[in-house]
Amino acid sequence: MHQMSPGVERAVAAARTWADRLGSEPVRLAHFVLALLDEEEGRPAVLLERIGLSVPQIREQLQATESPPAPAVTALFNAAQSWSLAYRHDPEFLTDAFLIAVLSTNDEFRATAATLGFPPERLEQTLTNPAAPQEEEPVSAIFAMPDPTAEVDAARVVDANLNRAREATRVLEDYCRFALDDRFLTEQVKQLRHDLAAAARKLPQNALLAARETLRDVGTTATAPTEYERSSPAHVAVVNLKRLQESLRSLEEFGKVFGPELGRELETLRYRAYTLERALALGTTSRSRLADARLYVLLTRAQCIASVDWTIREAARGGADVFQLREKTMPDRELLELARNVRRWTRETEVLFVMNDRPDIARLVEADGVHLGQDDMRVKDARRIAGPNILIGVSTHSVEQLRQAILDGADYVGIGPTFPSKTKAFDHFPGLDFVRIASAETSLPAFALGGINAENIAEVVAAGARRVAVSAAICAAQEPEQAARFLKSALGADCCC
Helix, strand or coil: CCEECHHHHHHHHHHHHHHHHCCCCCCEHHHHHHHHCCCCCCHHHHHHHHCCCCHHHHHHHHHCCCCCECCCHHHHHHHHHHHHHHHHCCCEECHHHHHHHHHHCCHHHHHHHHHHCCCHHHHHHHHCCCCCCCCCCCCCCCCCCCCHHHHHHHHHHHHHHHHHHHHHHHHHHHHHHHHCCCHHHHHHHHHHHHHHHHHHCCCCHHHHHHHCCCCCCHHHHCCCCCCCCCCCHHHHHHHHHHHHHHHHHHHHHHHHHHCHHHHHHHHHHHHHHHHHHHHHHHHHHHHHHCCCCCEEEEECCCCCCCCHHHHHHHHHHCCCCEEEECCCCCCHHHHHHHHHHHHHHHHHCCCEEEEECCHHHHHHCCCCEEEECCCCCCHHHHHHHHCCCCEEEEEECCHHHHHHHHHHCCCEEEECCCCCCCCCCCCCCCHHHHHHHHHHHCCCCEEEECCCCCCCHHHHHHCCCCCEEECHHHHCCCCHHHHHHHHHHHCCCCCCC
């Protein structure tokens, strides 16, 4: 049984998605590299940036590369595990070891990687200490300290910050588990805590304990006025995220005294803490802004049997909370004019307005949000266009896409398609199974979508959904107010009387 990080598991699943996206039947080696680079603050991306390469440029070049088909994934796992055992004395392999295994498995692809500037040998040299004899037995510390006084001083700082970081991750894990009931974020924090413990095991534990001096620590009596003030569980999480990041930074700097490898590992953990902070902070904001949003209506003018403004007013009166303007083929000038009108009508009815696909138009008309599909621009690019305060939703069709959307900083997600839809064609339907999994996976606002109507909404609710996005069920209804009222009631939510 192979032991691997969650990032490797995500990359294996995402490689198939990349193959489908690029129209390839077999999963090719380049697809695995693209999948590994999906996490912009993950080890592979950081590694390529460290050697001076542009990750966006590498992505573009790889998408244009016809690489060899990948071997069986177990062969890649075996190679990654062998590398990790040889260089880290650890059977569990991380995404950087998996990247080296992918680059090394085929001579043709190795040559391609060399042409692009990242042959596996160069990455190995960056990740390892070439001066250390490979045949020696592993020791508890990465390097022996030449100066006993320096060793004690550095060990004291490292010991204190390891304790702080471990404590902070435990607090954050409890927050994600008990306050948010969020399985995915709980797993992310737990994995970070375990990876921190693995890094700590490379240090001489006896030196850390010997250097510890709590009774005479001058810092134990120095307190700040706000140190004992916490206004909410969310405030507790924010404080401990900062404590974790500060501790990791101190660990990274003083850890370098023991050798470069520890500093690199702690740097990667710090980047992951930043990603975690974004997911938690944005999630807290979006949970608040969308707390009462249960019924989300996708507006397409051709689908509405009456005018768009009448449909919005009637559906809002029946309890609809969010309206998304979804017009794929309308000329820009006409679309902008319609979007401005929808913005005016949604303000009059005091409901949220989301623009599909177009963060530029969302910004121009001051929409509340923009919604992105899997083939649209990334969340970070949409946020640069539309601004920091806009809600950004992402459609997801698998657990891997759901998790990636959370880490990318999405404010809410669409989960589906649940049933065949009249507004969009799909080759694959994740169906109610995905609704069940996604509802249990995240506490981020999640709207089940795709073919949901009055006849099947009870099945969707039974699968765990508490929010739905519909189109024809309201737009094509003779009485949108009554249709919205029924759907809202089926969700177990109060609606307008």
